[in-house]
Amino acid sequence: MPEVSNRGKIMPASPIRKLVPLANKAKAKGVKVYHLNIGQPDLPTPPEALEAIRNIDRKILEYSPSEGLLSYRQKLVQYYAKFNIDVTADDIIITTGGSEAVTFTFLSCLDPGDEIIVPEPSYANYTAFAIVSGAIIKTVPSHIEDGFALPPIEKFEALITPRTKGIMICNPNNPTGYLYTREELNSIRDLVKKYDLFLFSDEVYREFCYTGAPYISAFHLEGIQDNVVLFDSVSKRYSECGTRTGMLVTKNATVKQNVMKFCQARLSPPLIGQIAGEASLNASDDYVLSCYNQYVERRKFLVDGLNRIAGVYCPIPMGAFYCVAKLPVDDADKFCAWMLDEFEFEGKTVFMAPMSGFYTTPGIGVNEVRIAYVLNKEDLGVALKVLQEGLKAYPGRVLE
Amino acid sequence: MPEVSNRGKIMPASPIRKLVPLANKAKAKGVKVYHLNIGQPDLPTPPEALEAIRNIDRKILEYSPSEGLLSYRQKLVQYYAKFNIDVTADDIIITTGGSEAVTFTFLSCLDPGDEIIVPEPSYANYTAFAIVSGAIIKTVPSHIEDGFALPPIEKFEALITPRTKGIMICNPNNPTGYLYTREELNSIRDLVKKYDLFLFSDEVYREFCYTGAPYISAFHLEGIQDNVVLFDSVSKRYSECGTRTGMLVTKNATVKQNVMKFCQARLSPPLIGQIAGEASLNASDDYVLSCYNQYVERRKFLVDGLNRIAGVYCPIPMGAFYCVAKLPVDDADKFCAWMLDEFEFEGKTVFMAPMSGFYTTPGIGVNEVRIAYVLNKEDLGVALKVLQEGLKAYPGRVLE
Numbered sequence: 001m002p003e004v005s006n007r008g009k010i011m012p013a014s015p016i017r018k019l020v021p022l023a024n025k026a027k028a029k030g031v032k033v034y035h036l037n038i039g040q041p042d043l044p045t046p047p048e049a050l051e052a053i054r055n056i057d058r059k060i061l062e063y064s065p066s067e068g069l070l071s072y073r074q075k076l077v078q079y080y081a082k083f084n085i086d087v088t089a090d091d092i093i094i095t096t097g098g099s100e101a102v103t104f105t106f107l108s109c110l111d112p113g114d115e116i117i118v119p120e121p122s123y124a125n126y127t128a129f130a131i132v133s134g135a136i137i138k139t140v141p142s143h144i145e146d147g148f149a150l151p152p153i154e155k156f157e158a159l160i161t162p163r164t165k166g167i168m169i170c171n172p173n174n175p176t177g178y179l180y181t182r183e184e185l186n187s188i189r190d191l192v193k194k195y196d197l198f199l200f201s202d203e204v205y206r207e208f209c210y211t212g213a214p215y216i217s218a219f220h221l222e223g224i225q226d227n228v229v230l231f232d233s234v235s236k237r238y239s240e241c242g243t244r245t246g247m248l249v250t251k252n253a254t255v256k257q258n259v260m261k262f263c264q265a266r267l268s269p270p271l272i273g274q275i276a277g278e279a280s281l282n283a284s285d286d287y288v289l290s291c292y293n294q295y296v297e298r299r300k301f302l303v304d305g306l307n308r309i310a311g312v313y314c315p316i317p318m319g320a321f322y323c324v325a326k327l328p329v330d331d332a333d334k335f336c337a338w339m340l341d342e343f344e345f346e347g348k349t350v351f352m353a354p355m356s357g358f359y360t361t362p363g364i365g366v367n368e369v370r371i372a373y374v375l376n377k378e379d380l381g382v383a384l385k386v387l388q389e390g391l392k393a394y395p396g397r398v399l400e
Numbered sequence: 401m402p403e404v405s406n407r408g409k410i411m412p413a414s415p416i417r418k419l420v421p422l423a424n425k426a427k428a429k430g431v432k433v434y435h436l437n438i439g440q441p442d443l444p445t446p447p448e449a450l451e452a453i454r455n456i457d458r459k460i461l462e463y464s465p466s467e468g469l470l471s472y473r474q475k476l477v478q479y480y481a482k483f484n485i486d487v488t489a490d491d492i493i494i495t496t497g498g499s500e501a502v503t504f505t506f507l508s509c510l511d512p513g514d515e516i517i518v519p520e521p522s523y524a525n526y527t528a529f530a531i532v533s534g535a536i537i538k539t540v541p542s543h544i545e546d547g548f549a550l551p552p553i554e555k556f557e558a559l560i561t562p563r564t565k566g567i568m569i570c571n572p573n574n575p576t577g578y579l580y581t582r583e584e585l586n587s588i589r590d591l592v593k594k595y596d597l598f599l600f601s602d603e604v605y606r607e608f609c610y611t612g613a614p615y616i617s618a619f620h621l622e623g624i625q626d627n628v629v630l631f632d633s634v635s636k637r638y639s640e641c642g643t644r645t646g647m648l649v650t651k652n653a654t655v656k657q658n659v660m661k662f663c664q665a666r667l668s669p670p671l672i673g674q675i676a677g678e679a680s681l682n683a684s685d686d687y688v689l690s691c692y693n694q695y696v697e698r699r700k701f702l703v704d705g706l707n708r709i710a711g712v713y714c715p716i717p718m719g720a721f722y723c724v725a726k727l728p729v730d731d732a733d734k735f736c737a738w739m740l741d742e743f744e745f746e747g748k749t750v751f752m753a754p755m756s757g758f759y760t761t762p763g764i765g766v767n768e769v770r771i772a773y774v775l776n777k778e779d780l781g782v783a784l785k786v787l788q789e790g791l792k793a794y795p796g797r798v799l800e
Contacts, residue, residue: 002596002627003565005510005533007533008508008659008662011662013661013664044459044460045460045461053453053454053672054455056453058450059445060442061641062440063438063440063641096496097666097667099666099667108404108408109402112534125666125667129665132507132662165402196401227402242463242672244644254401258409261412261528265528266497266499270642270644270670272643272673273670276461
């Protein structure tokens with residue numbers, strides 16, 4: 001048999017994915033598994049999106065333009081304007097999910113051996129997309145004790161080499177729920193300016209900021225407009241992950257031109273997803289507010305509940321719908337596997353994401369898990385109880 | 401401004417894409433443009449697919465599994481069985497269009513500097529997907545005078561180096577419409593076996609074979625089952641290009657495992673496209689036959705018409721819905737641009753694809769165009785007349 005690629009071999013298998021067979025095994029035994037491991041919201045897709053799909057009156061489901069439907073991009077201009085992000089339809093390229101937006105941007109901006117700096121913990125698949133482009137991710141650790149605030153900018157600067165091409169952030173952050181302050185973002189801006197770097201900014205959770213602190217987009221930072229590539233997606237905002245509708249926004253003409261070559265090679269983003277995405281922009285204020293309110297309530301309920309469990313510490317997240325909790329266990333990978341494989345409480349167990357997949361620095365976050373609050377309060381209550389009982393029974397429990 | 405990637409710079413912009421602004425300019429002047437340049441069929445999507453979309457009764461458009469919906473993959477097993485392709489649901493991975501199937505396979509099998517051999521002319525975007533993986537495409541020219549038959553296998557063997565990892569074919573062929581014979585495919589099989597190469601086989605046009613000669617899949621070749629990766633797509637078969645539903649089929653466990661890592665990183669293929677694709681498998685025999693019959697009729701009408709124009713030569717294609725024609729012109733790129741930019745006949749012109757984008761060997765096919773017969777006979781008749789008049793008027797006409 002011919003040898004497969006080295007690139008394929010080094011692609012990390014996600015620690016979450018490794019646990020899926022155990023979750024399936026638990027389900028096969030009749031155990032109810034509470035999924036707190038993935039960012040698949042349980043909230044409904046806007047009825048406007050579903051109606052638009054049901055009312056499609058086309059006879060042919062044809063290619064859309066490679067850059068996406070013009071009508072959709074025009075409507076997105078107004079959407080962004082509501083957040084004081086001043087862009088034109090030409091600055092927006094529709095992609096197959098946010099994943100493709102990141103992949104095509106990395107392919108367009110980064111050559112093999114080029115480096116980008118990312119505060120960790122960070123979204124695990126950035127690493128995968130970097131591997132596709134051959135680029136190297138260098139990480140600056142943030143810490144649960146600081147609520148995952150941006151590490152001092154000097155730590156970023158210390159990693160800069162002649163191969164450094166950019167900084168990547170996710171704001172509000174997946175997995176930490178942290179929302180970067182103006183001061184933190186200004187320090188990033190200064191570094192971006194000083195070394196003429198790209199600023200790749202994943203802002204898919206902008207609707208979900210809970211503390212009254214402002215959401216600050218990379219496009220709100222002065223003097224670096226041509227350095228910014230913003231990544232976006234309708235998946236979380238409208239609970240329509242399966243439509244695979246993402247986008248990138250940039251004013252950098254050369255980046256746009258390069259990205260368009262990759263877009264043209266794959267011909268078209270999904271047509272129906274764009275129709276759903278465009279219709280979702282008509283979602284009522286009630287829909288948006290109702291989603292927001294549910295996350296606010298769940299967040300408080302979950303984080304309070306976690307911090308009430310002996311030995312658990314969870315900083316309150318300011319945005320997104322994840323929190324990272326430190327557990328009194330030897331190893332969160334082992335604990336999460338054990339919860340699925342060996343534990344049940346009244347026929348129930350909990351699937352959480354070990355944080356090992358979100359860090360690259362060895363030894364950090366070994367006792368941390370990410371919990372997505374994508375279940376209703378009642379289910380979260382049960383999950384908290386199951387977690388509490390699991391921690392009591394776990395043989396690898398660490399007493400502080 | 402930071403520098404973009406070299407990879408982005410070397411990505412070729414398709415010669416077809418370069419003509420799009422000229423086509424738009426012609427339309428703005430009120431000229432009717434007949435699009436023979438792209439493989440976007442004008443035939444209707446099966447009503448079963450449209451109905452399935454209209455009847456979606458989900459409240460949440462959630463992620464599908466990264467490998468695609470199990471029910472769809474199971475039904476595809478029966479579909480392939482009809483073509484004597486004996487695979488299981490585990491051998492099938494659903495992708496975002498055929499494009500993603502090729503990209504993920506190249507990423508999984510090929511490292512930067514690895515080589516694959518492709519008979520040319522070939523689908524232009526293979527080059528783009530190879531650039532994504534860093535692999536190098538080496539081409540063996542086939543010729544219009546031979547009806548684009550497979551070049552002698554010795555020419556392939558002469559290109560083999562220690563970096564050669566595979567051979568890629570498209571059968572029935574885009575752009576030539578050629579259908580490879582058992583003898584030709586056996587010669588490829590022997591080479592694949594001798595050097596233990598991958599055989600990447602794009603077979604999206606299998607329904608469209610017109611001469612009674614058998615369609616032979618790469619999976620029909622004996623002794624190389626673990627070397628084969630088959631690419632497929634619903635786009636052309638069911639006229640639903642916009643759903644972005646493709647797939648790859650392989651029995652090679654290591655390739656599957658690698659491809660799945662890339663699939664998991666991008667989370668999910670489009671959900672609604674899969675629902676449409678699955679429903680399309682229920683399309684009636686009448687639908688399938690009607691599409692087939694229309695292509696048969698158009699093909700004869702178009703190719704007869706082309707060969708009746710003075711100086712034009714077009715071998716009759718055996719499959720797919722393209723033909724390649726040699727025109728009495730100095731340069732097909734210039735001629736196609738001129739047709740859009742400067743010519744019109746009774747307010748009409750024709751958009752064809754210059755073949756330069758399908759060849760990499762310099763100097764071959766400079767007077768060839770690809771014509772997709774994706775319009776009805778009446779429109780094809782008008783397009784033929786316009787082409788005939790255009791050739792008469794073109795200043796770069798070459799008299800033989």
